[in-house]
Amino acid sequence: xxxxxxxxxxxxxxxxxxxxxxxxxxxxxxxxxxxxxxxxxxxxxxxxxxxxxxxxxxxxxxxxxxxxxxxxxxxxxxxxxxxxxxxxxxxxxxxxxxxxxxxxxxxxxxxxxxxxxxxxxxxxxxxxxxxxxxxxxxxxxxxxxxxxxxxxxxxxxxxxxxxxxxxxxxxxxxxxxxxxxxxxxxxxxxxxxxxxxxxxxxxxxxxxxxxxxxxxxxxxxxxxxxxxxxxxxxxxxxxxxxxxxxxxxxxxxxxxxxxxxxxxxxxxxxxxxxxxxxxxxxxxxxxxxxxxxxxxxxxxxxxxxxxxxxxxxx
Ligand SMILES: Nc1ncnc2c1ncn2[C@@H]1O[C@H](COP(=O)(O)OP(=O)(O)OP(=O)(O)O)[C@@H](O)[C@H]1O
Ligand SMILES: [Mg+2]
Numbered sequence: 001x002x003x004x005x006x007x008x009x010x011x012x013x014x015x016x017x018x019x020x021x022x023x024x025x026x027x028x029x030x031x032x033x034x035x036x037x038x039x040x041x042x043x044x045x046x047x048x049x050x051x052x053x054x055x056x057x058x059x060x061x062x063x064x065x066x067x068x069x070x071x072x073x074x075x076x077x078x079x080x081x082x083x084x085x086x087x088x089x090x091x092x093x094x095x096x097x098x099x100x101x102x103x104x105x106x107x108x109x110x111x112x113x114x115x116x117x118x119x120x121x122x123x124x125x126x127x128x129x130x131x132x133x134x135x136x137x138x139x140x141x142x143x144x145x146x147x148x149x150x151x152x153x154x155x156x157x158x159x160x161x162x163x164x165x166x167x168x169x170x171x172x173x174x175x176x177x178x179x180x181x182x183x184x185x186x187x188x189x190x191x192x193x194x195x196x197x198x199x200x201x202x203x204x205x206x207x208x209x210x211x212x213x214x215x216x217x218x219x220x221x222x223x224x225x226x227x228x229x230x231x232x233x234x235x236x237x238x239x240x241x242x243x244x245x246x247x248x249x250x251x252x253x254x255x256x257x258x259x260x261x262x263x264x265x266x267x268x269x270x271x272x273x274x275x276x277x278x279x280x281x282x283x284x285x286x287x288x289x290x291x292x293x294x295x296x297x298x299x300x301x302x303x304x305x306x307x308x309x310x311x312x313x314x
Contacts, residue, residue, distance in 0.1 A: 003066055005030045005157050005188035006051065011060035013046055020046050022212030024060070028205070033179065033189040035199040037296075038209035039304050044192040045085050047209070048161045051190065052082040065156050081155030083146050085162050085192075091135035095126050095145050098134060102152040120148040123178070140171040147178065157188045164198060176202055196296035206296075210304045220296060227294045227302045231262045232275065235288045244284045249275075259287075267291030 006028035013021040020043040028034040036044050049055045051064060053073045062069035065079035089098050099120055103113030121130050124144040129137060134145060143163065150158060160179070164172045172195075179202060183189055193199055199206050200220045207217040216223055236242040236259045245261050246254045253262040265271050272291070279286055 002030050004028055004063075005032075005065060006034070006190060007061075007063045008051070009061045011047070011050065011062065012058045013043070013050060013055075014058060019212050021050075021057075024209075024212075024214055026207055026214065026217070028188060028190060030188050031183060031186050032204040033183055033191060033202050035191045035193060035203035035206045036209055037193065037196065037199055037206060037300060042209045042304075043212060044209060045161055048082070048084075048159045048190070048192060052080055052159050053077055054082070078153075079155060080157045080159065081150035081153060082159045083150045083161065083163055085165070087142050087146050089134050089142060089145050089149065092133055094131050094133055095137070095141075096121065096130040098145060098149060099152060102149045106153040108152070116152055120151060124148045125174075139166045140168065143167060143171070143175070147175070151182075155187070157190065158182065160189060160191045162192055162194060164193070164195065172198070196300055200296050208300065208303050215303050216299070223296065223299045224294050227298045229292070229294045229298060230264070230266045231292050232265050232267060232272065233290045233292060234261045234263065234279075234286050235259055236261070237285060237287045241285055241287075244282065245279060245286070248278060248282050248284060267293055 004027045006026070008024055008026045011021050011024040012019075024047065026034070036047060038044050046055070050057045051062060051069070053069065053076055057069075064076045067075040067079065069076055090101075093101065096117060099117040100113055103116055108116060121127050124147070126141065126145060126148070129141060134142060137145065143166070147160070147163065163179075164175050167175060176198070179189055179191075191199075191202065203220065205218065206220055206223055207214045208223070209215070216226060234245060236245065239256065239259065242254060242256065242259050242261060246252060249261065249263055252264070254260070255262075263275065265275070276286070276289075
């Protein structure tokens with residue numbers, strides 16, 4: 001098995017007497033997308049800053065791209081790219097100048113720097129805006145330039161702190177597509193987001209950070225199984241149908257006004273087929289049927305939905 005792109009054990013960080021990371025363990029395999037979720041102030045940006053060498057940790061072992069963070073920070077820096085939560089581009093320079101500057105920082109050389117700049121401007125649909133000061137760009141254009149600048153040095157591991165915050169749905173999907181293509185090319189992505197659908201769409205594995213600890217970790221499907229609430233909603237044409245079905249399927253919640261019955265279940269094809277067969281045998285007509293599975297929003301709220309006083313006062 002390949003060595004992981006990121007391996008973290010016992011990571012701790014406090015600011016003053018405020019404990020932000022209280023012993024974090026996580027592993028991210030090469031060529032995968034890992035998403036860190038958590039409420040505002042949970043420590044996501046702090047984690048990204050530590051893993052990308054921008055700030056120091058108080059304790060813990062971290063290896064990124066095969067290098068020990070404490071012993072070889074320069075080697076880690078050479079292997080990674082970071083797109084911060086707040087745009088790092090220079091508004092007075094043009095998009096092109098920002099990219100060329102980045103290419104210089106990576107010592108790409110004049111010709112290669114120009115080539116890479118042109119290529120990235122094309123990939124990120126910024127060719128037309130290339131010669132305009134970034135101050136005149138929209139939020140979405142800035143975000144795209146931000147990521148383009150991260151890619152100048154061909155990083156193996158990329159940290160993206162809320163890469164699509166403030167983007168419209170189309171720009172968000174464009175960004176997702178770019179991220180997927182990067183991963184297809186072997187890059188590893190460590191992503192924080194407040195959009196749970198984004199984690200659901202992109203991430204191979206997801207971790208939820210709360211009160212300084214990872215309170216859950218797994219695939220989106222695994223996390224969804226942690227919260228109850230999956231059900232099949234049957235709607236009937238009249239009260240007679242609802243009554244018959246309710247008698248047949250004891251233990252289901254009925255709503256007389258909406259003429260619906262909620263039958264607990266995961267919506268698997270086998271159980272749906274069996275359910276419909278039972279109704280048909282009993283000659284009960286169902287008007288419409290829909291399957292409700294818990295989404296990541298439900299998971300997030302169930303895992304992190306409690307007052308924060310305890311953490312701030314301790
Ligand atoms: N330099 C600092 N000095 C003191 N406290 C800090 C510093 N940086 C972060 N903190 C505190 O650490 C906690 C975690 O902050 P962090 O920015 O990592 O949260 P986050 O999960 O990224 O939140 P958000 O979703 O709002 O971006 C917060 O309580 C914050 O106030
Ligand atoms: Mg943050």
